[in-house]
Amino acid sequence: MAVNRAVREINTDNDVLNRIQDNLVSAISILQKVQIINGNLIQNLSLASGANTINHGLARKPLGYIVVSSSASITYHDSLSTATDKTFSLTTSGATTASLWVF
Helix, strand or coil, X not given: CCCCCCCCCCCCCCHHHHHXXXXXXHHHHHHHCCCCCCCXXXXXXXXXXXXXXXXXXXXXXXXXXXXXEECCCCCEEECHHHCCCCEEEEEECCCEEEEEEEC
């Protein structure tokens, strides 16, 4: 089995340990395919009313975001269709400090 980036396998003569490692690598490989998990938490983001450019830090186009916290009750509108591998535009109905999970 190929070595998973998240798990460093230990070469051993113990068959039980080898099977445990194989199962762990298999489980982690499945989790890595869940797109929402592969994201970036942006905390304490100061957003002005209107258009804001968000540096998401994903090194790829984002698929979506979740507002984790917001200091004001406002609406959010994104332009993910025009996002780049570095930024996307997020328009807010008011000023707020927010935390976003971008994936």
